[in-house]
Amino acid sequence: MASSANTSVNHPYIPSTDSERAEMLEVIGVDSLDGLLGDIPIEHRHPKLDIDAGLSEQELSTVFGSIAAENASSSSGYISFLGAGSYSHYIPSTVRSILQRGEFVTAYTPYQPEAAQGTLQVGFEFQTIICQLTGMEVANAGMYDGPTAFAEACLMAARVTKRTKIGVLSTADRRLPDTLLAYSKYQGIEIVEISTDATEIPDDLACIGIQSPNFFGEIEDIERLTNLAHENGALSVVHVNPTALGMFKAPGEFDVDIVTAEGQPLGVPMAFGGPYVGLFACKKAHIRQMPGRIIGRTTDTKGRAGYVLTLQTREQHIRRERATSNICTSTQLIGLMVTVYTATLGKQGIKDLASLCYQKAHYAASEINGLAGFSVESLGSGGTFFHEFVVTCPESVSKINAALLDKKIIGGLDISDRLDNGMLVCVTETSSKADIDKFVQALSQIGASA
Amino acid sequence: MASSANTSVNHPYIPSTDSERAEMLEVIGVDSLDGLLGDIPIEHRHPKLDIDAGLSEQELSTVFGSIAAENASSSSGYISFLGAGSYSHYIPSTVRSILQRGEFVTAYTPYQPEAAQGTLQVGFEFQTIICQLTGMEVANAGMYDGPTAFAEACLMAARVTKRTKIGVLSTADRRLPDTLLAYSKYQGIEIVEISTDATEIPDDLACIGIQSPNFFGEIEDIERLTNLAHENGALSVVHVNPTALGMFKAPGEFDVDIVTAEGQPLGVPMAFGGPYVGLFACKKAHIRQMPGRIIGRTTDTKGRAGYVLTLQTREQHIRRERATSNICTSTQLIGLMVTVYTATLGKQGIKDLASLCYQKAHYAASEINGLAGFSVESLGSGGTFFHEFVVTCPESVSKINAALLDKKIIGGLDISDRLDNGMLVCVTETSSKADIDKFVQALSQIGASA
Amino acid sequence: MTISAHAGDIDRRLLMDRSVTGRKAFTLPDSDVPEQNLPDSSFLRDDVELPEVSQLEVIRYFSVLSQLNFSIDTNFYPLGSCTMKYNPKINDELSNLPGLADIHPLQPDETVQGAIRLLKNLQDDLGEITGLPGVSLAPLAGAQGEYAGLLIARAYHNARNDSVRTVAIIPDSAHGTNPASAAMAGLDVVTVRSDDQGNVDVVNLRELANENTAVFMLTIPSTLGLFEPNILELTKIIHDVGGLVYADGANLNALLGLVKLGDLGVDICHSNLHKTFSTPHGGGGPGSGPVMVTDELAKFLPKPVAEKTDDGYVLATPEMSVGSINGFHGSFSIAVRAYAYIKALGLEGLQSVSENAIISANYIQAKLRDKYDLAADRYCMHETVLSAARQKKRGVAGLDIAKRLLDFGIHAPTMYFPMIVDEALMVEPTESESKETLDHFIAVMRQIDDEVDSAPELVHEAPHDLPVTRLDEATAARKPVLRWTAD
Amino acid sequence: MTISAHAGDIDRRLLMDRSVTGRKAFTLPDSDVPEQNLPDSSFLRDDVELPEVSQLEVIRYFSVLSQLNFSIDTNFYPLGSCTMKYNPKINDELSNLPGLADIHPLQPDETVQGAIRLLKNLQDDLGEITGLPGVSLAPLAGAQGEYAGLLIARAYHNARNDSVRTVAIIPDSAHGTNPASAAMAGLDVVTVRSDDQGNVDVVNLRELANENTAVFMLTIPSTLGLFEPNILELTKIIHDVGGLVYADGANLNALLGLVKLGDLGVDICHSNLHKTFSTPHGGGGPGSGPVMVTDELAKFLPKPVAEKTDDGYVLATPEMSVGSINGFHGSFSIAVRAYAYIKALGLEGLQSVSENAIISANYIQAKLRDKYDLAADRYCMHETVLSAARQKKRGVAGLDIAKRLLDFGIHAPTMYFPMIVDEALMVEPTESESKETLDHFIAVMRQIDDEVDSAPELVHEAPHDLPVTRLDEATAARKPVLRWTAD
Numbered sequence A, B: 001m002a003s004s005a006n007t008s009v010n011h012p013y014i015p016s017t018d019s020e021r022a023e024m025l026e027v028i029g030v031d032s033l034d035g036l037l038g039d040i041p042i043e044h045r046h047p048k049l050d051i052d053a054g055l056s057e058q059e060l061s062t063v064f065g066s067i068a069a070e071n072a073s074s075s076s077g078y079i080s081f082l083g084a085g086s087y088s089h090y091i092p093s094t095v096r097s098i099l100q101r102g103e104f105v106t107a108y109t110p111y112q113p114e115a116a117q118g119t120l121q122v123g124f125e126f127q128t129i130i131c132q133l134t135g136m137e138v139a140n141a142g143m144y145d146g147p148t149a150f151a152e153a154c155l156m157a158a159r160v161t162k163r164t165k166i167g168v169l170s171t172a173d174r175r176l177p178d179t180l181l182a183y184s185k186y187q188g189i190e191i192v193e194i195s196t197d198a199t200e201i202p203d204d205l206a207c208i209g210i211q212s213p214n215f216f217g218e219i220e221d222i223e224r225l226t227n228l229a230h231e232n233g234a235l236s237v238v239h240v241n242p243t244a245l246g247m248f249k250a251p252g253e254f255d256v257d258i259v260t261a262e263g264q265p266l267g268v269p270m271a272f273g274g275p276y277v278g279l280f281a282c283k284k285a286h287i288r289q290m291p292g293r294i295i296g297r298t299t300d301t302k303g304r305a306g307y308v309l310t311l312q313t314r315e316q317h318i319r320r321e322r323a324t325s326n327i328c329t330s331t332q333l334i335g336l337m338v339t340v341y342t343a344t345l346g347k348q349g350i351k352d353l354a355s356l357c358y359q360k361a362h363y364a365a366s367e368i369n370g371l372a373g374f375s376v377e378s379l380g381s382g383g384t385f386f387h388e389f390v391v392t393c394p395e396s397v398s399k400i401n402a403a404l405l406d407k408k409i410i411g412g413l414d415i416s417d418r419l420d421n422g423m424l425v426c427v428t429e430t431s432s433k434a435d436i437d438k439f440v441q442a443l444s445q446i447g448a449s450a
Numbered sequence C, D: 001m002t003i004s005a006h007a008g009d010i011d012r013r014l015l016m017d018r019s020v021t022g023r024k025a026f027t028l029p030d031s032d033v034p035e036q037n038l039p040d041s042s043f044l045r046d047d048v049e050l051p052e053v054s055q056l057e058v059i060r061y062f063s064v065l066s067q068l069n070f071s072i073d074t075n076f077y078p079l080g081s082c083t084m085k086y087n088p089k090i091n092d093e094l095s096n097l098p099g100l101a102d103i104h105p106l107q108p109d110e111t112v113q114g115a116i117r118l119l120k121n122l123q124d125d126l127g128e129i130t131g132l133p134g135v136s137l138a139p140l141a142g143a144q145g146e147y148a149g150l151l152i153a154r155a156y157h158n159a160r161n162d163s164v165r166t167v168a169i170i171p172d173s174a175h176g177t178n179p180a181s182a183a184m185a186g187l188d189v190v191t192v193r194s195d196d197q198g199n200v201d202v203v204n205l206r207e208l209a210n211e212n213t214a215v216f217m218l219t220i221p222s223t224l225g226l227f228e229p230n231i232l233e234l235t236k237i238i239h240d241v242g243g244l245v246y247a248d249g250a251n252l253n254a255l256l257g258l259v260k261l262g263d264l265g266v267d268i269c270h271s272n273l274h275k276t277f278s279t280p281h282g283g284g285g286p287g288s289g290p291v292m293v294t295d296e297l298a299k300f301l302p303k304p305v306a307e308k309t310d311d312g313y314v315l316a317t318p319e320m321s322v323g324s325i326n327g328f329h330g331s332f333s334i335a336v337r338a339y340a341y342i343k344a345l346g347l348e349g350l351q352s353v354s355e356n357a358i359i360s361a362n363y364i365q366a367k368l369r370d371k372y373d374l375a376a377d378r379y380c381m382h383e384t385v386l387s388a389a390r391q392k393k394r395g396v397a398g399l400d401i402a403k404r405l406l407d408f409g410i411h412a413p414t415m416y417f418p419m420i421v422d423e424a425l426m427v428e429p430t431e432s433e434s435k436e437t438l439d440h441f442i443a444v445m446r447q448i449d450d451e452v453d454s455a456p457e458l459v460h461e462a463p464h465d466l467p468v469t470r471l472d473e474a475t476a477a478r479k480p481v482l483r484w485t486a487d
């Protein structure tokens, strides 16, 4: 029996052979695949597609090797001083090793907890670690990324306070209010900018959204701003850099209501921006307004401890249009990376890491500050910075960065939209003193010829 | 209680802490570690060692990155035409993926079969695949590498025939008789060279050792030589290139007694020469003289199939000085690579691979043969070659290779010790036509200026 | 106390319970710069109470935990609507290449030409496959793709000053993210009924569609695994009232090369790269949910969109973009994998994916329909929705059957979804699974049906041999324990 | 037939039984060169009957099989004499670096300076640790290191025209490779007794040592985990008769930084990089067994030896080398890992390894000595040899105890070795394991001792819950089935 399914190619990803297909079609009772496609309008069936022919794995490797070779990175000998939301950190071998385990990588969301205790227990560890880091009472199992976590936190604050005005500190990365805007556009939310030294806020604010360290790398006065929020019946939402928490006071110490963060610094490759994981923690009181997956501990019929997805009535698959968020597929595997990373660094490691970043960044800042024409600026939050700082340059940052690039240096971020000739420089433990000195010297040369 | 064990550093590879050490010492009943070292002559205890201080993982990565960067390889843009016992082949992702599974990587030799069925079943698969490839009846679970497998095969032939003279074909890679010499030096064995066109052999030979494809890449007349051996009561030991078996007749078709091979071409990185795996197969009749580990199928107390190490009375841990070999730790994990590799390529893949190597090598040979001053030589075994061939050059190969190196080409092997101005060139599927053409053109330029 | 001697009873203490003061798994390098002044101590915190364990313990703990999971790499996983197909290992490797994994999202475009070129090529391929040429890879999962699509629909209507359109019409069979996304986009959700064939009730849709209709969200094929026979009529109804048609492309695995959504009147769709395009699910993400639109709508796409210019590749912001829906440029490493998947399969391979996915699902359906009810008694696409209604009458629920499958090393189908099917068991075998695996599944499903009568307790109490038996989810929700605490 | 519903009862069919004509897991690129003539068909073979399976099936088959293993990554594995310590993951990564994994062994020295430098540095470190400065990394495992060492000893005597030396004196407690290697080297094996303290019987050694003595092979610490208190006397006895002392360094994990073998009169030793230096065992290799010798013997080392010259690093052949004991330069990737291990630990770390290995073994011994007999009632080094003689009298053999441990997820100790100890159970915890793990092991061992009386059948029939129960090894050897066959 001739079957048009016989045209199927035999591909390593598809086990069925022509004869098996024929056998199955016979059981189904049709002559050919087309017998199963009757519902598809015939005039639109089997359209022409402009897609290349398939490649063997060896060819694929070659093609992707060339693509990768077109990008400049540390592996091609560049040094970089970019931060601003994505950070270069050394990722321990344990993270990569565990990330190769197919049982984690190729599992689905743990809807059948008996067959997913691995994923679930890791998620519970993740929640624990986020709480320990932030000093908060509860955390969820992860959001898409930092900015969406922040946006969802502000929307959550609006639900909790039943208010519709959201304040965001002026020193925050614009990605935070931008994402919030996209997330809240049709929900009757108004976003207002709050100055970092504000002593008054509108009395109908749902929350103040504070980034600390802020976009400019500086520590905000979380305590004062949180108190200000609370005095006005608003919540305090703090967006942190988790690496900084190895050294700086945890938001939990300041009675903050919701804490969010970009989890990328905790063991996740920069990978041109994603996938990352949004960290999300809050006070226990607000838990039923929290978005995202939550994993809880319980017992099985024999009394043994086990883990399950819980409080699912908040979620879209149960609550549908009344859910706390539309999030479904999230970032469990990136959460695993964060969990293995933090477990590997441990109590001492996170401290040492924060200190190393701080030391190197401050060394770089003082060296750059000593260059003619360059000066390290404080943008009004007190000047205590972690591992990022702002430099004003003697000429446009775009020119300076172009000159740096010739020396295989990717300079700091051009923030001239926020500060004239402003460059945001980030230094982590992956920059050696030699790298920093090379950068400083290059700046000095470029500055001299400016 | 002060304890000198307190000097132990806390290292990520060592969990015990000072207080745990103190606790354990107390249970043991000594004050300090030195209390346990009483048997070590005191004057030699705690010697001074000139070893550097330990590095963090990040530093380790940097150090090894620089070491790796000092080597020229395809990853640093070189193309290479070296073969001669180690071959560049594309290794499928499946091999690397399975090779990352800690359960395989960090297990010991399967002495407790109930806790090692994974390793054992893979070994049984390996034995099966080696038999299928070579056309032989039985195979062991792997030897150290090709040359040691060949040496052990010749010694086995001596045991089987109770003769002490071993013939090795003149066209074999010298690594084979060299290793055999080191393996047999004190066992009263005499090694004699047999010409590839010999029609007579000494009548007290234990075996003829034949490499095919031979060192020069050519297929030997295994059938004729094996018959010659058998007519004289000798065994035939054939050392093959397993990739060639995707296309050329299997030694099993010629009544060969023992087949050995370097398993490296089957999915194992070149890695500067090791670790590799020696393949070893023979007729069933000789099995109790076979060296190395053998895995057999059996049943458990519930009648279920399972696998065990078997015929262990051949081995050193039972038979001690009367063992068939001293081999103990062998190459199980490399055997896993070979098994996953061959299972991935499968029936069609091994054929396609051999054909691709053949096509490319023959293209290269005909192009080089067309160059003034260069000629492709047959070294007397009929001239049918697989993916390696010999070129005589217009000047010394060392000069030519030096000139090639300037163009980031690693030329063929200098075999001027065996043939004046002789170069052994290997081409596999990892060389593109563009690579070959670049090589040919470079030779042509160098030849012209010679 | 006796120690349990069941090799499966592993030590499940949490990391913090394993923590011992002073132990470590990692060390940082010493600082190589002159010592810098610390900030005032009022800024500084005490220790962070993270676990203190050895490096071996990290590896062993997570390795052992991993073995508690079912996964594609170890099990048949016919979870409907989730497309649990083979995740090629080469794709993971490629996404980790230096030059792809270690580039910063804010690097100047000229330093990341390879990366942007890859994004552009993937956009083009997705546009071609769906027939909707405007593509943004920004959305981080399907739900975000939906939301982006709805933002686009709203922006489109607003740009036409057509601002009374505040209704999203959504079938009763839709996935929960559809109404949730619509609500986020400030739309009122109106539900359209399915008819007894599992199709959208055309009459009902005609009643509901009007000048308030912003968008009609349709899953194609539907969550019942069915292709809407009236698709052209449905899209026409919506277009006639000035609305847009959004296709939830979660089930695109059925359609590759067989039909283009754009040809059917769809204006906007998303696709889950973590389903059809084989990127690993990771136990619940990361995903990627590109949004595809008609040329006309392309100017509203969320940023960034990769473009080719005379000066090379750039990341651009569309003219009337709905903005930034997340931090950077989407799930780049996932896009790398999806692109590798498309390149490895090529046109014929992609077609073959859908063909085989459809044949496999229909084969299972044909072999089980005498024992299990079907949600709709017709040929399905890439998945078949069974109903355990008959078994339910005999005393065993769909849930029990799902749990019993676990005992055979087979992951459960999606249970109780779509909500309109009684005791739904949604089975999606995918093209990755061999006929032997399908036959084995069929045999097991038939055996379980036997057990419903012959040994119901086996089914009720399943699973029997996994690391845990059924878990008390009610107590988990009532008295939430969501983290380790010292005690 | 009913399908087994035990989640652990996995499908163990072999690859060839899974093979389906036409299926594939891989494709090769098309040829890009003009078509070449094939050789005469008499050269060509028919198909190679390799498995035909899909890529998913390859991954799933081997992934599932892997889970049937115990391993360091998943289990405590106190296998005596084997030093089953943590195998750092970073070392595997480093050995796979481009530039290390993809270099050809016959590349010109100037193109592999990094590789040869690494080998030279590792040689130096091993020379320093053992106090034997002449080092060749050529041997591929411990047994080959032994053989290389014996070749050196023979070459040394021959070079002095001292050719009557044909005897190797070996303790009765020695590992099987010692006599087997000696036999390969054409030496007659003479066994020296152990005394009741587990030491080499000095009187007996003095009797046996004479002008025929080529070499005395001593394991340090001994296979009983003991350090020879008379070591200086032993080496002197041998030297006095003109023999050489070979130290089997398999147990070097006890000695790092605590004592140098060279200082004790040892002339030659090997070290198993796959034990002391943490390279993974791989289920039985690959290994690496460098041979270390005194300056005087360095000229006999097998080739190659890495050297530093004015022109850079070279691979050299020592002046009177015993030759090539294998194909190329030894287990390079294993050497990379071992070097990384030494660099990561540094001097203090290495010392700490041995200190902790010794304390852990003695702690176990102290906690179990009331229940289990000791091979020697004194402090041990890095491992303790227990005897189940008392349990044997009560009806349960060492083997049963070993198998019973598996039920608790703990790998068995080495059984019945050394042969001079009745019902030997050789326990080597290594420095990698935490005190909690040791305490758990101790508790389990004590519980098993209880079970010998309270539930002997549990012990006799163990293991109960692994993929197989005890296997019929006798039939396996009597009727060997060594490969899949079609039938």
Ligand SMILES: Cc1ncc(COP(=O)(O)O)c(C=O)c1O
Pocket: A327, A328, A329, A330, C081, C082, C141, C142, C143, C144, C175, C177, C178, C219, C223, C248, C250, C251, C272, C287, C288, C289
């Ligand atoms: C039909 C359907 N729509 C939407 C989604 C949501 O996609 P995601 O989980 O990627 O957000 C899913 C996935 O679960 C789905 O099955």
Ligand SMILES: Cc1ncc(COP(=O)(O)O)c(C=O)c1O
Pocket: B327, B328, B329, B330, D081, D082, D141, D142, D143, D144, D175, D177, D178, D219, D223, D248, D250, D251, D272, D287, D288, D289
């Ligand atoms: C004491 C002793 N000597 C020698 C060896 C042999 O070493 P290998 O297995 O590396 O050949 C071993 C390992 O099993 C051993 O324990």
